[in-house]
Structures are given as C-alpha cells and as structure tokens.
Amino acid sequence: MEITKEKAQGIATSLTIPNLAFIDGAFAEASDGNRFTTINPATGEAIAAVAHCTGADVDRAVVAARRSFADGVWSRSAPEARKEVLLKLAELIRENAQELAVMESLDSGKTITDCLHEIGTEVANFFQWYGELIDKTFGKVAPTGEDALALVVREPAGVVGLVLPWNFPLLMAAWKVAPALAAGCSCLVKPAEQTPLTALRLAELAKEAGLPDGVLNVLPGLGETTGQAIGRHADIDIVSFTGSTEVGGYFLRYAGESNLKVVGLEMGGKSPFIVLDDADLSDDLIDHAVNSAFWNGGQNCSANMRQIVDKRIADSFIEKVTARAAEYVVGDPLDPSTDIGAMVTQEHMERVTGYIAKGCAEGGKMLVGGAREGSGYFIDPVVFAGLTPEMTISREEIFGPVLGVLAVDGMDQALKLAMDTDYGLHATVFTRDIDRALYMARRLPCGTVSVNGFSEGDIKTPFGGYKRSGSLARDNGTEALDQYLQTKTIWISTGGGA
Numbered sequence: 001m002e003i004t005k006e007k008a009q010g011i012a013t014s015l016t017i018p019n020l021a022f023i024d025g026a027f028a029e030a031s032d033g034n035r036f037t038t039i040n041p042a043t044g045e046a047i048a049a050v051a052h053c054t055g056a057d058v059d060r061a062v063v064a065a066r067r068s069f070a071d072g073v074w075s076r077s078a079p080e081a082r083k084e085v086l087l088k089l090a091e092l093i094r095e096n097a098q099e100l101a102v103m104e105s106l107d108s109g110k111t112i113t114d115c116l117h118e119i120g121t122e123v124a125n126f127f128q129w130y131g132e133l134i135d136k137t138f139g140k141v142a143p144t145g146e147d148a149l150a151l152v153v154r155e156p157a158g159v160v161g162l163v164l165p166w167n168f169p170l171l172m173a174a175w176k177v178a179p180a181l182a183a184g185c186s187c188l189v190k191p192a193e194q195t196p197l198t199a200l201r202l203a204e205l206a207k208e209a210g211l212p213d214g215v216l217n218v219l220p221g222l223g224e225t226t227g228q229a230i231g232r233h234a235d236i237d238i239v240s241f242t243g244s245t246e247v248g249g250y251f252l253r254y255a256g257e258s259n260l261k262v263v264g265l266e267m268g269g270k271s272p273f274i275v276l277d278d279a280d281l282s283d284d285l286i287d288h289a290v291n292s293a294f295w296n297g298g299q300n301c302s303a304n305m306r307q308i309v310d311k312r313i314a315d316s317f318i319e320k321v322t323a324r325a326a327e328y329v330v331g332d333p334l335d336p337s338t339d340i341g342a343m344v345t346q347e348h349m350e351r352v353t354g355y356i357a358k359g360c361a362e363g364g365k366m367l368v369g370g371a372r373e374g375s376g377y378f379i380d381p382v383v384f385a386g387l388t389p390e391m392t393i394s395r396e397e398i399f400g401p402v403l404g405v406l407a408v409d410g411m412d413q414a415l416k417l418a419m420d421t422d423y424g425l426h427a428t429v430f431t432r433d434i435d436r437a438l439y440m441a442r443r444l445p446c447g448t449v450s451v452n453g454f455s456e457g458d459i460k461t462p463f464g465g466y467k468r469s470g471s472l473a474r475d476n477g478t479e480a481l482d483q484y485l486q487t488k489t490i491w492i493s494t495g496g497g498a
C-alpha cells in the first residue's frame, strides 16, 4: 500500500475528525462537557478538543456493555454471524486505510508509511484473522469412564476494559479489540490521551460492519480519570493493559482495591540486540540493528536499545551503525520518504533528550544524532559507544531513537549482560552457529527471542513479556483469545450404559 505526500496532505485537509466518546453505538459528549486537546506533534498545533470521559461516562458504557453481554446479542450469537461482522470490519478498514493512516500520522507524529502499513495491512488482518478463528475454536471432551460425559467449554469472559498506549495507536487497539470481540466479549477501549482519534473512527466502522450497540465503546480521556475509572470499576471483569510498567502496577492495585478483576499486562522493555563474534557484519545485520533501535522513532516497547556486541567486532559494528544512523531521514511525517517522524509530545521529546544528556554526562560517547531546533518534536537517531551496564541509559527504558553499544568478551558475558535487567520482553541474537543461537534463546528470560533478524513475530505468534515486562497474558496468536475466555466444565452423569 502506497500514498504520495500530495495525496496525504489532501486527505489531511479534508478529514472529519471524531472528537466525541463512542458509547452504546453513538457519539456522545462527556457527562460534564469537558474536553482535552490532542495535538499534532509535527507542528505543535492543536488538532481537536476531544471529549474527556468521566467516571459517569465509564459507568454508562459499562451498563451498555453489560446489557449487550447479558442479552447475548453478541456474546451468544452464532459464530458465523460474529465472523461475518469481523470480516466486514476488516474490509472497511482496508477501504478507509488512507484516511485512517493520515489521521493517525497527524495525531501521533508517526510516519505515513508506517501508519499505512500498520493499518491497511496489519490492523485489517487482525480483524480478519480473529474473525476467521471464531468458527474454528473448539472445546474439549475430557477422558472419563462411561458413567459421565465431561465437556470443557470456553465462554466469553464478560465486559473487558482495554487500556492502550500511544506508540501504535490503532494497532494496539486491534491487538486487543479483535480477539476480545472474537471471544464474544463486550469492550470499553481507552485510547492514550495523545492519540485518541483512530480508535473513535474504528468504533464507527465497527457499527457500520454490523456490530451491535454497546459491544464496543471508546472512551477518550486521561489516565488518572478515565483509565482509573475503568481500572476500579466493579462491573468490569477483565482489564487488558498495554503501557508502562509503572501504570501496569496501578492496574493491579485498582483490581485489588475493587472487584479483583483479572488484569493482563503488556509493559515496557530494555531489550538486547546481541551480536556474537562469529556473526557476519553484513548490510542485512546492520539494517536489523538500526531498525531494531530506531523503528517508530524508538518509541517501541521491544526497541533493542542495548546492543551487546563481542569486543572482537565491536569497532567495525559501531562504525557501520553510525554510518547507517546518519542516513536516516527525520522530518515531515506525511512525506513517504521520511524514516522517523516526530516524537509524540514535547514532554516526551524532553524526556528522551534528558536521557541523551545523561548518557553523555555518565561517560557514554555520542557519535551521531541529537535533538533538532525549531517547531515540532524531532530527534535525529543517536548512537552511543562505550556504554557500561550501570549507566542510566543502559538500564532505563528511553523510548526514543537511541542505540547504545556495550562491548563484551564472549557468549557467556553477552548472556549475563543481556539478562541483567528487570525487563523481559524481547531479545535478538545474531550468530552463524545454530547451537549457540539455541543456547542463548533457551536461557534468555523474555517473551520473544528473534534469531538472525529483528522481529516481533507476527499475528500467529504470541507476544508478551517475562519479569516486569508483562503478566502471563499474551497478545496475538490463539493465545490472545485466552485473555478473554473463561473455561467451564460441564460434567454430565450418564449412568454408565444400558
């Protein structure tokens, strides 16, 4: 899927911006009429004032979701009927992909190329894939004697709250909404305050696809108000959260202090990109190295910021990644030739530049990149050499376009350093030796290990974190359905024969 800059600019000037909450099948003001502003980070200008949902709005959405769940209009409808709605939604997303991608790019500062790929291909595919799964998901019959028939059935878990981050706004919505709807749940979605727009448009398209009122509600607002009201609501059965580790912890507390709802967490990371001494420092490897750190401006939970490289090849590696970093085009997100758009907000940009300054102050050697002067929140990709494990930028999630190289002596030191983190989301290993690759992959405590390429896997493979990167919940794959299904045993005594 492609788009020209002129086409994107044309769409940008004629967009209809959704700015109200979507509750029980209709757009609505917040109960107190309050709004918050969402800005375009490439210019710093306001895009829209969006309804800021209160606790009363969350209550109203939960009542609608519970009603739709209890009356079975979605939760107990025929699998084929639910499948048809999700397939139709996938089609509508493809038809509206350019408009959605421009909306997302304006709201988030992400490049139009990434937005178009994520939405036109991946988001649409998520609804299609989970739609297709609905009539292919079977329960079990347990082995019993002839005196019983034991059915193990999966049932939709109820009303779910889906709380989202800003870095992949509609993709993260799809990661959760598609399996939750496929499972038969009714949902409340809270998009991040920085990027509320495309989730609202998604709700409208879902209604057009035939989703019954009350099944998908979108509640824009701030974390402390709207997010907390969802976290503490007594009639929400499950929260699935993607965001920072700190806020993930709040949701566990909210659950503990309210109705003990189940909480699924996908959180931060400090992922290693490990290059062993036998690796071939090819253009392909270097492309993976820079992409793993700079993709989406480094605003990526699985960013491989810590690049752990054997000291025998570290100098050559540093030279090559520095040269590639200098080639990145940073600027207008609506221009398809741009590699990195704007950081999501001024505050976030300042947080990232603060880390860069700390990296220098603590003795890291900054070789290329840095913040831009002028309007918009732009940072040229940064490469640090000479990092040591105890430096702040080696330990804390930066969430910006920063790649740091830590030189190590041999595989065991590489593994030790890779494991020296509270996080456990992702790791990449480059080596030509399959035995060494598997040795590392089996020992790295993280949810995804990619070998000889940076990858998060795809729609078919579960994604989530060990340690402080996540709970046992997984997004993607058939595993994502497990977040939204209950398991019930039906034990039928049969009398044991004639």
Ligand code: NAP
Pocket: 163, 164, 165, 166, 167, 168, 172, 190, 191, 192, 193, 194, 221, 222, 223, 224, 226, 227, 228, 231, 242, 243, 244, 245, 247, 248, 250, 266, 267, 268, 269, 300, 301, 302, 397, 399, 425, 464, 465, 469, 470
């Ligand atoms: P965040 O600040 O934790 O926010 C995530 C969501 O929680 C937002 O909707 C936010 O609302 C809400 N929230 C904030 N404070 C809250 C509170 N006190 N109570 C209830 N809800 C609250 O994270 P972010 O900055 O949007 O996203 C970046 C983080 O997400 C990074 O740590 C990244 O690693 C992680 N992430 C993880 C994955 C994964 O799959 N593991 C994927 C993407 C991102 P507001 O928008 O109003 O703050």
Ligand code: MG
Pocket: 038, 039, 040, 041, 106, 107, 108, 194, 195, 196
């Ligand atoms: Mg915005």
